[in-house]
Structures are given as structure tokens and as C-alpha cells.
Amino acid sequence: MANPTVVTAEPNRQELFITREFNAPRELVFKAFTTPEILLQFYAPFGIKMKFNYADFQNGGSYSWTHSDGADKIYCTFKGVIHEIVAPERMIQTAEMEDLPKGGQVCLEIFTFEELSNNKTKLIIQDVFRSIEDRDEMVQSGFESGVVAIFEQLDELLIEGKIR
């Protein structure tokens, strides 16, 4: 059975936390979340296709990716900048869904990779929003099932030894 994904969103706060353990060393989990070629293999759930419009995962870099059906139907495009990557423990980026009616709905996203015993890794994602409303909208969007799915896809890549 897959490790549980825990989403914590306290009432009246503009942040949420996603916590998930992986049965793999920190270097590999860190690599998975900071390497475009690997992200393409797991960061879209439910058969959705992902492509990067640009991807420069380094300090001061930026990225943009699109989820689609692989043909004409685009589900969403996200863009952001990379504030800091401290390998293998932390990545700080911004993330904003494009083409929303109200511009500027950006989120600050901090990935922390903690080394556990037995070669396991705890990933903690902190998402900080511009408002409680933005945070609540995200919680109510049902994003959690997608996150659970992509983490399980990453489990598969790790088990199959596809991340080295």
C-alpha cells in the first residue's frame, strides 16, 4: 500500500502543507522534483499529458508547464520562478495558474526534503497563498486526489529504479 499523503489546512490560514514519505533516499526524491525530464514522467495524474514550455531549475531560474490531453485540449498552464534550490534539502518557487480572470493569484511554494532513517525521505510542501480565499479555493478544488496520484507515479519510478 502506498504511503499516505497528508494535507493540512488549518482554518483561517492562507497556507497549506502536503506531507508524504517516500521509500527512497533523499537525493533521488530531490532529483525527481527538480529535474524536468523526470517531472514529465510523474507530475501529471490520470493520464494527463505534461509538457514544459520552458524549464530552468536553478537559482533565479523559471519554468512553465502545460497539462493537456496531448491534442487540442489544454487543462491548465502554470508558471513560476525559482527563488532558491539548496540541494538536496530545499527548493523555493512561485507558482501561478495562467489565464485566470483575476491576475496575480500567485502562490509561494517551499519543498523541503527531510532525510529519514532506512533510506526514506519525507517531503513537506508548504503552499502560501495571497489570501485565505485563494487557499480555500485550492483545498476545495479537489487537488488532493491528483497529488496522491502523482506521488504514486513517483513511487513506481523509484521502485523500477528509473531515477538514479
Next chain:
Amino acid sequence: MANPTVVTAEPNRQELFITREFNAPRELVFKAFTTPEILLQFYAPFGIKMKFNYADFQNGGSYSWTHSDGADKIYCTFKGVIHEIVAPERMIQTAEMEDLPKGGQVCLEIFTFEELSNNKTKLIIQDVFRSIEDRDEMVQSGFESGVVAIFEQLDELLIEGKIR
């Protein structure tokens, strides 16, 4: 008398707002906060010297600046990335003070420039922190007097017609 600077920091929130009107058109106020050569002329209070280590104020750009006494004494260095610039209404960036004991204490900073009547402009800065503690630390640091001073320095530049 200078226009008032209003800092709003509600209890138990991880954000603060700084609001200030300028008696100048929005294009000029926007330009002042997004142009390194102009920032150097007002963005350090109390005779402190400012220099940019790098400055690329555009979408996906990044910056780093240092406040010092102009000789050996460095007061602080800040770095960040530019998530988005939408001229003349918005700039979204990250900001982090370097060399703190705990890394990753980043802040998400949104500058909104609102056009008022009579060629005036309202600047609203929203600072979103990773925790209530980080926010409270900033409030208690006495940053407000510095902010009031730099806004008055910007008033001077605008009155003297030095920003066109």
C-alpha cells in the same frame, strides 16, 4: 507634510500590508520601484548606501542588493526573483535576507500601483511570510521608520522632476 504610510498587520496572520499615496502619476511611481538606477536613489534610508549585486527587473528576472555604510560595514543583503511585472500596475517578487541563521526565510512581495484621481497613485505592498512568527519578527524589527523615510526620499525625487 508627507502622505501617511499605513502598515496593517492583523493578529495571527502571516502577511502585512503597506499602503502609501504619492502625488505623482502611476507610470512614474511604477517606474521608480522597478528601475534599478532609480531605486539606488531612494531605497536606502538614513544615509545608508545601496548597491545592486545584480538587477534584472523583468518577468523571470532576479536581483540582489546590499545596504552598507559605503565602506566595510554591511547592514544587510537581500535577494529575490521577479515572478511577474505587469506595467504599470503590478510587480510580484520574492525577497529574502541573506545570511540568517535559518535558511529559507523567504517572503512573497506584491506591489500594486493604483491610479487615483488628480494624477495621484496609491501603492499597496503585500508581504506574505512563511509563518506568523516571521511576520511578527518583521513588524517588531522597526522596519516601519525605514519605509516611511524611503517613501519621503521618493517624494523628493518626484517633486524635483528627477523621474520622467
